Every structure is written in structure tokens, then in C-alpha cells.
Amino acid sequence: MTLIERLRRRAAERDAAHSRRSRHVQSQRSGMLAECDGKSLINFSSNDYLGFAQHPDVIAAFQQAAARDGVGSAGSALVTGHFAVHHELEQQAAALFGYEAALFTGSGYLANLGILQAVLDDESVCVQDKYNHACLLDGARFSGADLKRYPHADMVQAEARCAEAKTDTLFLVSDGVFSMDGDAADLKALHAIAERHRATLMIDDAHGVGVLGESGLGSAQAAGLRAADVPILVVPAGKALGGQGALILAQRDIIQHLLETARPYLFSTAPAPAMAAALSAALHLLEAQPQHHARLQENIRHFRIRVETAGLPMLDSHTAIQPLMAGDNERALQWSAQLRDAGFWVSAIRPPTVPQGKSRLRITLTALHTKAQIDALVQVLAEITGGHDGHG
Ligand SMILES: Cc1ncc(COP(=O)(O)O)c(C=O)c1O
Missing domain, CATH: 3.90.1150.10 (Aspartate Aminotransferase, domain 1)
Structure with missing residues (x-):
């Protein structure tokens, strides 16, 4: 069977299952x-x-930066693609969320792949909620770590998976708000489990930032947790921030490790400088309005x-x-x-x-x-x- 025949057969199967897209x-x-x-x-x-994709301040910041810096960054961040606006965005995000440092990446998908590949290896264990976003699951799989999934929101099983892990590098990873069900993870419980089992808690708050928490800072704020309680926070910027890309927030040593070793960061053109400027404006709106x-x-x-x-x-x-x-x-x-x-x-x-x-x-x-x-x-x-x- 040729490739095209095989693909057509698959398409026909999707047709029959009402799963064409x-x-x-x-x-x-x-x-x-x-x-x-x-x-x-x-x-x-x-x-x-929050409507920031269409907010006049965000659009103006994008336009002004594009007029000044041009459109594409024309290089990966470690070569020539890291502009002042990227740098400023990272510092602004770190300060706003209370972290030592931040890293701006091209997308949430790339951020999660990059983190998990850079910090885990085949001797690591990565415990994840079954309903975590595809890129968290893919990141753990690509890293070679032992991926252990617990039934959605089941904290007893989450703890059991952590307790049985025999490794020096144990990660407990969850969406802050689950992207297809809209429910919030029990971050307090996850934090307590991570503490008890010396796991690193990593939260992807794509759908929590701008939505949850007293001032919209997301799931951790809503749960009364501090930055130190969530050592790695990922904020994809294509949702409430109205732009594109993602901010990874963590301690300086973690960010430095990622920027030197996360392959999707190293081997990819840095996001457009205008996008960084637009996101700076969006973060400012989140704080000020x-x-x-x-x-x-x-x-x-x-x-x-x-x-x-x-x-x-x-x-x-x-x-x-x-x-x-x-x-x-x-x-x-x-x-x-x-x-x-x-x-x-x-x-x-x-x-x-x-x-x-x-x-x-x-x-x-x-x-x-x-x-x-x-x-x-x-x-x-x-x-x-x-x-x-x-x-x-
Ligand atoms: C929870 C979650 N994480 C990560 C992503 C991926 O982010 P991005 O669209 O920036 O690649 C999404 C959706 O796109 C998401 O819902």
C-alpha cells in the first residue's frame, strides 16, 4: 500500500468515528x-x-516594537536573537510572580518539552495527572524518564506514585487548571505531597493565570502558595495574556540550566521581539487594571x-x-x-x-x-x- 493509500484509509476510519478535524x-x-x-x-x-489580544495598549506595544526592532528575531536566543525587550519581559515576569528568574520561550509546548528534557533522564521519575496537557506528557516521554500517571485529581494515587519512586530526581507535574475540564488542581495537596517525598513540583498554569487568584496571578495565588512552594511555574502566553510564547519561572540556577541545555530553546529562533513587548504590556495590564x-x-x-x-x-x-x-x-x-x-x-x-x-x-x-x-x-x-x- 502506498503512503497516500494508507493515509486515505486512516482518514476513512476517522470519518466513520466522526473524528475528522x-x-x-x-x-x-x-x-x-x-x-x-x-x-x-x-x-x-x-x-x-481577558481580551488582551485586542487591547489597544498591547497592540500599540507590539506595533512600536516591530517598527523599532523589525519582525523576526533572526536568531536563537543564544546566538543573536535575544533582544532588550525579551530581557525586560523576563525580569518583569519574574518580579510579578515573585521568582528569581524567568525564561521566555516560543510556546508553551516548547517550554514544557524543554524543561522536562533538560532536567529529567532515564533515571528520573515524573509523576503526572492523567489529564495533564499533551505537552507535559510528551515532555516526560521524550526525556526518557519513567512517566507515572495517576487518575485525574486523585491525590491518594499521586502520593502513592511518589512514594514508590526510587530516584534522586522526582518530579510531580500538573496543570494548574485542566484545559478540557476546567477544574483546578488541588495545589495545596500537591505541594504537601511534593514536600513529603522531596519531589520538585512543576505547574503549568496556562488556564489559571489571569483567571484565578485575588489579583489574577493564577492557581498558586488562589491556593495561597508562594513562589518557593512551586519551584517551576510555566505560564503559556497564548491564553489570558493574549500573545504567544511562554514564560518559565524558577530559581536562577534552574533558568540558567534551561537556557544552556533545553534543546527546544537552544535550537529554535527566539520569539519576535514585538511579541515580548506585547506581553510586557499585557503583564502590566494584569497588574495595573x-x-x-x-x-x-x-x-x-x-x-x-x-x-x-x-x-x-x-x-x-x-x-x-x-x-x-x-x-x-x-x-x-x-x-x-x-x-x-x-x-x-x-x-x-x-x-x-x-x-x-x-x-x-x-x-x-x-x-x-x-x-x-x-x-x-x-x-x-x-x-x-x-x-x-x-x-x-
Ligand atoms: C495546559 C496547557 N499547557 C500548554 C499548552 C501549550 O501552549 P502553547 O499553545 O503556547 O504551545 C496549552 C495549550 O495550548 C495548554 O492548554
Whole structure:
């Protein structure tokens, strides 16, 4: 069989399982209004939780830096690609989150691969929640470490996996907020387990920063933990910060080790200087303008009240990620298409992103949604789900 024949056969299998994927072309956006494949829709699947991707200060910082520094960095950070704006962003992020140092990488995926490859080897053990993001699992696998996964949110099993590990290099790694379920990890418990078993706790807070914590600093702040309690914090910048890339926060020795040895950092062009400038502006907004975080929180509260009143089978989430369980792929796709017909953009999430039989709509809320848009969404959700309980 030729390669093309083999690929077509695989595509036909995905067709039969309702698991084909395609991209939608977004040609315009204004707030949460998007022109998508030529149709005007209200976007309820964006990760721009605080609206910073479109904030005038962030756009202006990007434009000014591009005018000054050009577009591409034209080099990896260790050769010629590390600009003053990269340096300033790292210092600003370290100070804001209370860490000694930071490293700005091209994406969250690269950050997690880089960290785990650089610090773990085949004598290490990496304990992870089963629902951790793919790049944390991939990073542990590529590192050669013994990857031990515990059932989602099961702290007893997490402790057992740590207790049985016989290694000098034990990592306990978790999402701060789980990207497909929207629930928050029990960071206090994870920290206590890490302390008891001398594990290094590493948290990826892609969906916690800007969302949780009194001033939006994320899951650790919400759990009352200090920087010293979470020795490695990863903040992917493509969600609430509205940009691209990721900030790794840690002690200076760890950051120095990563910048000298993390292969995805060494062997990749540094992010655009303008992106660093835009993220500096976004971090400044996070600190100086609490109204964005407050508006997001208000929208989450409003949505939860409305869906509870409507009796919708939502997962128990108090973050910006609000999944509505469909069960099988076909139903998730059908609901997503019906929402589209009614003017809403809500993506259907299916395996392998989520386990078999747990397909869902992944609704996300942002500071830019209006209450009227949320009310209209809930009304259509109630109509299309028609009391279905979402469990198969
Ligand atoms: C929890 C989590 N970590 C990491 C990533 C990857 O970050 P990036 O998109 O910057 O590669 C994502 C999503 O994209 C995520 O949800």
C-alpha cells in the first residue's frame, strides 16, 4: 500500500468515528464577534480570557516594537536573537510572580518539552495527572524518564506514585487548571505531597493565570502558595495574556540550566521581539487594571447561575473553561453545528484530546463577552440539548 493509500484509509476510519478535524477561517474579529468562514458568530471558544489580544495598549506595544526592532528575531536566543525587550519581559515576569528568574520561550509546548528534557533522564521519575496537557506528557516521554500517571485529581494515587519512586530526581507535574475540564488542581495537596517525598513540583498554569487568584496571578495565588512552594511555574502566553510564547519561572540556577541545555530553546529562533513587548504590556495590564479580571469573574458567575437555572449538564468548573458533556462524537458535532446555525462559535472536543465517550462542547468565557451574549448562548444550549444528560 502506498503512503497516500494508507493515509486515505486512516482518514476513512476517522470519518466513520466522526473524528475528522478541520480548520475554520477567521477573517475578522472585534471583541468576541468573529467572522468565521464568512459567517458572523459570537466566539465562545477563545482563550483570550481577558481580551488582551485586542487591547489597544498591547497592540500599540507590539506595533512600536516591530517598527523599532523589525519582525523576526533572526536568531536563537543564544546566538543573536535575544533582544532588550525579551530581557525586560523576563525580569518583569519574574518580579510579578515573585521568582528569581524567568525564561521566555516560543510556546508553551516548547517550554514544557524543554524543561522536562533538560532536567529529567532515564533515571528520573515524573509523576503526572492523567489529564495533564499533551505537552507535559510528551515532555516526560521524550526525556526518557519513567512517566507515572495517576487518575485525574486523585491525590491518594499521586502520593502513592511518589512514594514508590526510587530516584534522586522526582518530579510531580500538573496543570494548574485542566484545559478540557476546567477544574483546578488541588495545589495545596500537591505541594504537601511534593514536600513529603522531596519531589520538585512543576505547574503549568496556562488556564489559571489571569483567571484565578485575588489579583489574577493564577492557581498558586488562589491556593495561597508562594513562589518557593512551586519551584517551576510555566505560564503559556497564548491564553489570558493574549500573545504567544511562554514564560518559565524558577530559581536562577534552574533558568540558567534551561537556557544552556533545553534543546527546544537552544535550537529554535527566539520569539519576535514585538511579541515580548506585547506581553510586557499585557503583564502590566494584569497588574495595573484589575477590571479585566473582575469582568471575567463576573461573567463566569453570571454564566454559572444561568446554566444552573437552565439545568444544563455542565462539569463543575469555576474557571473560564466550561465544558458541556455530550458523550459521543456525533452528538458533540451536532450540537456545535446547531450552535453555529444560531450564531455561536463553540468547538466540539473529541478524542484523542479527551477520553473516548467524553466528547463535549468546550465553552470558554472572557472579559469581553456581554451578559446579553451569555444569556443568548445559554438559551440556545438549553434548546439544543433538550434535557439530555450528556452521559452517552
Ligand atoms: C495546559 C496547557 N499547557 C500548554 C499548552 C501549550 O501552549 P502553547 O499553545 O503556547 O504551545 C496549552 C495549550 O495550548 C495548554 O492548554
